[in-house]
Amino acid sequence: MKRFTPGPFFDRWQRGSVLVLSMVLAALGTIGVAAWISLLDARSHQVEQNFEAIKRRVVYNNSRALAYRAMYANYLHASQGLASDTTFSLPSGNGEATIRAFSPVPLSNESSVRNSCNGAVPFRSFSTDVTVDLTDGVGSYSWQYQLRNYNPVLGGELLSIHPPVDYDASDSLTSGSITVKGRAAFWDAAAKDLAPGLRADQFLLPNDIVNSTTFSNSSGASVLPLNYPIPLQTTGFVSTTPAYQGQLDITSSAGNSHNANATRLTATGNSFSLKGTTADARGPGPSTQADGPDDATLEIAVATQDTATLMTTLPSYYPLSSRILQAVAAKTSPTPFTEDEIYTIFSDHIPIPNDALTALTGTHQARIGSRTDELHQANGTWVSSDGNGVVRVFLEESDLPHLILDETSELQLFGQADNSAASAAAALDPIGIVVANSSGFGLNAVSLKEQNLRRLFLSISTEPIPTPSPGTYTYFPSFVFSGSLPFPKWAVIMDLQNTGARIDSSPVAGVTLVGGIRANRKVEVTSGTLTIERQYNFTNYETLLSRNAWIEAYRQ
Incomplete structure (x- = not known):
């Protein structure tokens, strides 16, 4: 190869x-x-x-x-x-x-x-x-x-407890039977601050809760607190300091007037200021009834004749002037008129002149005694003061203006006695009442009678000065619910600045607040039960209420 x-x-x-x-x-x-x-x-x-x-x-x-x-x-x-x-x-x-x-x-x-x-x-x-x-x-x-x-309460925080003033480390922020059918918010709380009687469908706790605690919803089931991020909020000023830690100065404040409840009520143009230490009564009647031609003779007759004779002779001179009505209230000799006799004479003059009504229910209130409230309600009176610190407010009266009260030791709120009147009151515009006591004057008691479906805004600020009664303080008034109906509803939002609440609903077994409570002292149910439900009707209501402010930002 x-x-x-x-x-x-x-x-x-x-x-x-x-x-x-x-x-x-x-x-x-x-x-x-x-x-x-x-x-x-x-x-x-x-x-x-x-x-x-x-x-x-x-x-x-x-x-x-x-x-x-x-x-x-x-x-x-x-x-x-x-x-x-x-x-x-x-x-x-x-x-x-x-x-x-x-x-x-x-x-x-x-x-x-x-x-x-x-x-x-x-x-x-x-x-x-x-x-x-x-x-x-x-x-x-x-x-x-x-x-x-x-307003946080109208916005859904039905129980809003701000950082407490004069905090007592041994006490809780709430006590008694409180059921919140919505959210309960605590600006500053520890585990011991939340008493077992408190139930809420949601708990909002801006700061951490240390130690173990049990939260229960309105049905009694265990729930965890919400973990929402809470935006920084303010209520304006406290003195001259911006308030970003839940401080409250929202009742009647010159330094925080742009978020003060009294300022908002005054701005409506339909407000009335009243001191509980000054006798006054306002209703649908005229401010006064002018003297009549026979007043000189009538005045002598009222002062000298017996009441039985006067009850038969006075009607022929109706309508009596304010001068004679006041003489009737002041009569002491030979005997004064009985409560029933005075009630008859004054009720015959409905609507009663305001000056005569003031004299009767203020200076001479003892003469009408137990029938005072009955006469006011029959007359359509919307507010009265007895001059001794007791103020009565009749919420079903459509002419009732917003009220700014001072020097008030007892506030009596009259609701509606039956469901028909309550339904009619629910259609009325909401009403605001501010109790801004000054000069160390304290509000000791709030009486809430019958039921009330007229939307009410109640703002109270009191001075932290002990009262003569040992163990009680003017910043811790009692709220007593009474009436003929068991388990009534009260449509009310409360702003309690420097003010707690001792709530007693036992006379009616229990009460439902349609609205809520904002406070910076303890809220205590001493007897009975308290249920809080949300108020959804904000028309003409939201503009009366104090506010919280926060910021949200969006790209344009």
């Missing part, structure tokens, strides 16, 4: 192939190196851009936080808006926010309504919408900061 022996030409061909292969490999290597260098360059640019993006994001977030800080520090609690655009900035260009001018006062503005969906704040609220320009170091972006405000 012949063997192949390559010639010179074949050797040249083989060497050429190796050269081509080497060149291809060199080209591929060059391309690879170039690609690697290009990749490194691209990666370095990417890293640089990522750093720039992170820097912009940090500046942007700083700007958002700066805007929040500026709002909380300067505007959310304030009694005025912002007159001109104002820019806030951090050093070295690390954040900048420009807050555009706005005129509404955040805690009192009612011009627009917004809804929230986070569950931690009321679903419905008023809003002051403020445009804020936030920078990221390169560009500027427009945000809308909504300075929201609403």
